[in-house]
Amino acid sequence: xxxxxxxxxxxxxxxxxxxxxxxxxxxxxxxxxxxxxxxxxxxxxxxxxxxxxxxxxxxxxxxxxxxxxxxxxxxxxxxxxxxxxxxxxxxxxxxxxxxxxxxxxxxxxxxxxxxxxxxxxxxxxxxxxxxxxxxxxxxxxxxxxxxxxxxxxxxxxxxxxxxxxxxxxxxxxxxxxxxxxxxxxxxxxxxxxxxxxxxxxxxxxxxxxxxxxxxxxxxxxxxxxxxxxxxxxxxxxxxxxxxxxxxxxxxxxxxxxxxxxxxxxxxxxxxxxxxxxxxxxxxxxxxxxxxxxxxxxxxxxxxxxxxxxxxxxxxxxxxxxxxxxxxxxxxxxxxxxxxxxxxxxxxxxxxxxxxxxxxxxxxxxxxx
Numbered sequence: 001x002x003x004x005x006x007x008x009x010x011x012x013x014x015x016x017x018x019x020x021x022x023x024x025x026x027x028x029x030x031x032x033x034x035x036x037x038x039x040x041x042x043x044x045x046x047x048x049x050x051x052x053x054x055x056x057x058x059x060x061x062x063x064x065x066x067x068x069x070x071x072x073x074x075x076x077x078x079x080x081x082x083x084x085x086x087x088x089x090x091x092x093x094x095x096x097x098x099x100x101x102x103x104x105x106x107x108x109x110x111x112x113x114x115x116x117x118x119x120x121x122x123x124x125x126x127x128x129x130x131x132x133x134x135x136x137x138x139x140x141x142x143x144x145x146x147x148x149x150x151x152x153x154x155x156x157x158x159x160x161x162x163x164x165x166x167x168x169x170x171x172x173x174x175x176x177x178x179x180x181x182x183x184x185x186x187x188x189x190x191x192x193x194x195x196x197x198x199x200x201x202x203x204x205x206x207x208x209x210x211x212x213x214x215x216x217x218x219x220x221x222x223x224x225x226x227x228x229x230x231x232x233x234x235x236x237x238x239x240x241x242x243x244x245x246x247x248x249x250x251x252x253x254x255x256x257x258x259x260x261x262x263x264x265x266x267x268x269x270x271x272x273x274x275x276x277x278x279x280x281x282x283x284x285x286x287x288x289x290x291x292x293x294x295x296x297x298x299x300x301x302x303x304x305x306x307x308x309x310x311x312x313x314x315x316x317x318x319x320x321x322x323x324x325x326x327x328x329x330x331x332x333x334x335x336x337x338x339x340x341x342x343x344x345x346x347x348x349x350x351x352x353x354x355x356x357x358x359x360x361x362x363x364x365x366x367x368x
């Protein structure tokens with residue numbers, strides 16, 4: 001239970017986000033600064049532990065929007081706002097009238113902890129005119145696994161964290177981000193630009209936007225706002241986690257193979273075996289039919305970024321497995337038909353992502 005009579009007061013600081021092509025300011029990221037001097041990380045850790053995350057998150061966001069509106073920060077500037085997924089579920093903000101284009105920042109942790117809530121929330125925010133940014137890419141390889149499911153408008157590469165990784169990891173992350181950005185027409189933003197070397201790294205990684213102490217420190221919005229640069233382009237709506245089941249989506253255009261259960265299981269094992277090679281950048285989502293158990297997926301939890309399994313029979317007793325990661329996408333579907341099984345595997349990435357969204361949105365929610 002949240003303690004009563006406790007009030008947290010925060011100020012909003014704003015760090016400029018620059019277009020690396022011409023140096024123009026395209027927007028600001030709003031950051032919370034507790035007035036009592038408490039470090040922001042401590043504030044949020046305490047709020048989460050005390051069950052007050054929604055309250056604190058709401059106050060931080062409201063203060064940032066209030067200050068931005070008072071300073072006249074409007075279009076075509078963008079305003080990046082950090083948000084807790086659980087808090088957003090409880091308090092979905094409206095689009096500020098006449099204000100800057102709001103961009104909500106989400107981490108991979110938010111999606112994997114509360115997938116159904118996050119996907120539903122992002123769908124509604126997009127309907128209200130918000131953009132979506134995937135934050136902290138480079139901090140954890142799991143971000144690459146969930147990136148396609150969020151349909152981000154902005155992908156934020158954290159250069160400070162990226163520089164601590166092995167060169168092979170850096171190359172894999174930059175390649176995956178570039179591929180996703182090109183596919184979705186998303187914008188790559190490099191954060192943590194504190195030196196000329198990091199600026200060059202940002203440009204080499206394909207970032208067109210940047211932020212960091214070298215480009216501008218967090219602080220009050222300037223009394224005289226700078227001339228706005230190019231407006232941030234929102235890539236468009238995300239995927240739809242509703243609609244036909246994966247079995248029907250795949251077999252609608254791909255004729256299924258008929259055979260005994262052993263043959264269907266062999267086909268599924270081939271796909272999950274390939275998925276295991278994705279390591280910490282891959283995910284496996286599964287919806288077994290009522291005749292199967294989830295035990296065969298347990299060994300993959302130690303090697304993959306995320307493994308999500310629905311209750312057996314959750315998808316009308318069809319059997320679905322989805323593997324997704326940088327450079328690989330596959331969806332296996334099967335259904336019993338009398339004494340035989342009808343099954344098929346699709347490698348069409350867009351179709352696979354649609355099927356993954358449908359499974360992700362139906363995963364059981366953890367207790368709060």
